Amino acid sequence: MRIVNPATGALLKSIREDIDSRLTDKFLFLRVGQAQWVKTSLADRIKIIAKFSELLEKHIEKLAGILTSETGKPLQQSRNEINGARTRIQWMLDNAEKYLSDEWVTNTENLKEKISYEPLGVICNISAWNYPYLVGVNVFIPALLAGNAVLYKPSEYATLTGLEIEKLLARAGVNENAFRVAIGGKEVGDFMLKLKCDGYFFTGSYKTGKYIYEKVAAKMVPCQLELGGKDPLYVADDITDIAAVAAATADGAFYNNGQSCCAVERIYVHENVYDEYVAAFVKEVRSWKLGFPTDDGVYFGALTRPEQLEILENQVNEARAKGATLLLGGKRIVHDGNYFEPTILTDVDNKMKIMQEESFGPVIGIMKVKTDKEAITLMNDTEYGLTASVYSSSQERAETILSQINSGTGYWNCCDRVTAGLPWAGRKHSGIGATLSHQGIRAFTKTKSWQMKG
Secondary structure (H helix, E strand, O other): OEEEOOOOOOEEEEOOOOOHHHHHHHHHHHHHHHHHHOOOOHHHHHHHHHHHHHHHHHOHHHHHHHHHHHHOOOHHHHHHHHHHHHHHHHHHHHHHHHHHOOEEEEEOOOEEEEEEEEEOOEEEEEOOOOOHHHHHHHHHHHHHHOOOEEEEEOOOOOHHHHHHHHHHHHHHOOOOOOEEEOOOOHHHHHHHOOOOOOEEEEEOOHHHHHHHHHHHHHHOOOEEEEOOOOEEEEEOOOOOOHHHHHHHHHHHHHHHHHOOOOOEEEEEEEOOOHHHHHHHHHHHHHOOEEOOOOOOOEEEOOOOOOHHHHHHHHHHHHHHHOOOEEEEOOOEEOOOOOEEOOEEEEOOOOOOHHHOOOOOOOEEEEEEEOOHHHHHHHHOOOOEEOEEEEEOOOHHHHHHHHOOOOOOEEEEOOOOOOOOOOOEEOEEOOEEOEEOHHHHHHOOEEEEEEEEEO
């Protein structure tokens, strides 16, 4: 497998993919290793994962450099991702004992009833390339804390990062047969679905998630899917600082080149503030630097996957053909790497692909609306249901709107953010199940009810 720097087109490394027999061996090692790892006390597992977090901090410059080299994200954003992952890990460490210890329901002299939380066993974790650390720790950290072993397949676009994670977990004290990396692309992931794993956790596209869900259904084991989004944002007409709102929402749309499942992908603006908001939005985006990801001050780096350039071009061209107005950008940049101009379109409608299909790139459509009711209808007009945002001076108004949106997360005066203490869950084509919060810790366990008389 050739690992290529998306910013330059240069070959970073050639690495051998795991063949079926090697994957089978890794799985069998994990089956044995899980039986050993679960005997490690929860207190010691917590200490080991804390050591892993410390190693992330110690080696952040090296790790960020590797991440940037294979994903194309600006170096500072790579540092931000690793620091963000450490914040999530800390929440899990602080709460693991609370949510993984036995829970007493009745404790009297004659009757004792409790719930215990046992590990699922060997977890299959097929992860994503856009945030290898943030997405990864959502799964393999609580899985390990709960006593599971993990067969972890990083995206083929984040393989080097996955191997660094494996090294640091081992250095921290995780049994080498409790965490193994599967190296490869689609074929490797497909073979993992044939293994007799005790749970499947995937982050990626709806199409692939649906395929995985159907493939493993007959096994009747947990299968969680964190999938895409077409996340809407509504700017109400009672906002007071339009420039600040434009800056915050532009960042929500374009951070990490828009390659986030919870990135703002379509914006609806009340007609009373529309013109001023759009002007401020364009001004803000124009001020951001596009360039080589390791250069100082770069906001827009390279897109990770070259095939995404064509998808973005098709969305922009289709929108313009149907009457959209191009205010900024609109095309790929001729370069050895994968670069696309930050793109802003107005005069869009919900029939256009750019307002319906996941873009996963630095493009956004902005649409004028007359009322909150119209905004609600348009925001719900999607097959996805991950997040939705409202910017308004009134919390009551925002909550009234968000309560009518079918999404797993609602934001008031913020967007494109994830908090470890809250469940991360999608609806409709955005997925099934939840990571993070107490739900995300217990997702890697099976309950046993104890009823004891004596």
